[in-house]
Amino acid sequence: MLGVMATVELKLPHHRYEIRIAPGLLSELGREVRAVAAHGRAAVIVDQSITSTHGQAAAESLQQAGYQVHQAIMPLGEQNKTLATFDKLQQSLLDAKLERRSPVVAVGGGITGDVVGFVAATYLRGVPLVQCPTTLLAMVDASVGGKVGVNVTQGKNLIGAFYQPQLVMIDTDTLNTLPPREVRCGLAECIKHGVIRDAQLFDWIEQHAEQLLSLDSDTMVELIEANVRIKAAVVTEDEMEAGVRAHLNFGHTFAHAIESTTDYNTFKHGEAVGLGMTAAAHLAADLSRCDASVPVRLLSALQAVGLPVKAELPATDKLLDAMTMDKKVADGKVRLVLPDRIGAVSIVNDVPTSAIAKAWDALGG
Numbered sequence: 115m116l117g118v119m120a121t122v123e124l125k126l127p128h129h130r131y132e133i134r135i136a137p138g139l140l141s142e143l144g145r146e147v148r149a150v151a152a153h154g155r156a157a158v159i160v161d162q163s164i165t166s167t168h169g170q171a172a173a174e175s176l177q178q179a180g181y182q183v184h185q186a187i188m189p190l191g192e193q194n195k196t197l198a199t200f201d202k203l204q205q206s207l208l209d210a211k212l213e214r215r216s217p218v219v220a221v222g223g224g225i226t227g228d229v230v231g232f233v234a235a236t237y238l239r240g241v242p243l244v245q246c247p248t249t250l251l252a253m254v255d256a257s258v259g260g261k262v263g264v265n266v267t268q269g270k271n272l273i274g275a276f277y278q279p280q281l282v283m284i285d286t287d288t289l290n291t292l293p294p295r296e297v298r299c300g301l302a303e304c305i306k307h308g309v310i311r312d313a314q315l316f317d318w319i320e321q322h323a324e325q326l327l328s329l330d331s332d333t334m335v336e337l338i339e340a341n342v343r344i345k346a347a348v349v350t351e352d353e354m355e356a357g358v359r360a361h362l363n364f365g366h367t368f369a370h371a372i373e374s375t376t377d378y379n380t381f382k383h384g385e386a387v388g389l390g391m392t393a394a395a396h397l398a399a400d401l402s403r404c405d406a407s408v409p410v411r412l413l414s415a416l417q418a419v420g421l422p423v424k425a426e427l428p429a430t431d432k433l434l435d436a437m438t439m440d441k442k443v444a445d446g447k448v449r450l451v452l453p454d455r456i457g458a459v460s461i462v463n464d465v466p467t468s469a470i471a472k473a474w475d476a477l478g479g
């Protein structure tokens with residue numbers, strides 16, 4: 115028996131799919147996949163740390179629904195989000211003789227979803243993809259919207275595609291094994307959604323911090339549904355990131371600079387995003403683009419869910435350099451997403467470097 119559940123539909127001109135959210139949903143996976151990609155064979159590619167738990171549950175459900183299941187492992191960490199892993203996974207699908215209509219199912223966090231999604235986008239020029247995100251970050255962000263890809267030495271996510279799944283199955287019970295630090299990282303992206311689009315969600319997160327951190331099942335379903343609705347709405351409006359989809363990068367130009375100057379091993383992405391949003395809010399207030407209460411409220415929400423708002427960071431010069439390397443740079447100018455208020459943001463092109471430097475200093479530990 116499933117508990118509270120929700121379904122969000124994502125409708126694009128060329129494709130529609132459902133995002134289902136409920137505790138225990140992996141047990142329904144086989145039946146649901148059959149409805150969108152009926153075939154004799156399926157592949158399940160699972161994050162290495164959860165193969166015997168959630169990966170096994172996914173494979174069993176597919177077997178029960180009559181699929182002959184090929185299982186493969188996604189090795190851990192950004193250092194494996196590479197073309198080498200992509201190649202290995204492609205070879206394993208070829209060896210298993212997966213066909214054009216065989217579904218490929220990703221079970222894991224954003225790293226697994228991004229790599230497996232890129233594999234599905236290109237294997238035999240594209241096979242049906244099903245995302246089963248198992249981190250909060252992947253549930254509310256990475257698994258929805260079709261951005262897939264890998265890292266190269268020149269930077270993160272530089273090689274990839276837009277490839278929408280046929281189905282997203284979010285089993286909130288999988289969060290019960292997720293380390294608390296990863297839960298907080300997911301909450302950073304939820305706070306981001308509140309700032310860019312939904313002041314009510316922003317308040318709700320702060321008010322429900324305790325239930326969220328203790329993974330109360332109904333509260334998680336409500337949180338994920340609200341966030342998936344925002345992500346789906348933004349993607350529907352602008353699938354290829356020609357305009358408003360860039361709002362989802364709020365805090366991220368700063369965050370990517372933090373991540374790249376600390377070799378991706380000091381801060382988790384969500385923590386860097388929390389710090390990046392803080393810097394962006396300070397900057398917007400400093401430029402009188404928003405009220406001084408915006409950074410104050412943002413700090414308070416981040417702290418309520420246990421995210422850092424100050425940190426010891428590399429020298430400001432290094433961070434400024436790293437910002438101009440980010441792929442969101444247009445014509446050599448840093449483009450920033452800055453808050454107008456809680457619930458709305460704008461893209462700003464002409465921010466003086468001195469103001470950005472001051473925003474970095476505001477994060478000083």
Ligand SMILES: NC(=O)c1ccc[n+]([C@@H]2O[C@H](COP(=O)([O-])OP(=O)(O)OC[C@H]3O[C@@H](n4cnc5c(N)ncnc54)[C@H](O)[C@@H]3O)[C@@H](O)[C@H]2O)c1
Pocket residue numbers: 161162163164168190191192195222223224225226228248249250251252255256257258259260261262270271288289290291292293296299383
């Ligand atoms: N495609 C997009 O639109 C998009 C959006 C945001 C982020 N991303 C990408 O997502 C990646 C980050 O995703 P992430 O934060 O999920 O990282 P991740 O995939 O590395 O998962 C985080 C950690 O949690 C572990 N894990 C996963 N599920 C678990 C579970 N249920 N129980 C216990 N442990 C579990 C993983 O092994 C890993 O150690 C980045 O590479 C980023 O670029 C993509």
Ligand SMILES: [Zn+2]
Pocket residue numbers: 303366383387
């Ligand atoms: Zn992010």
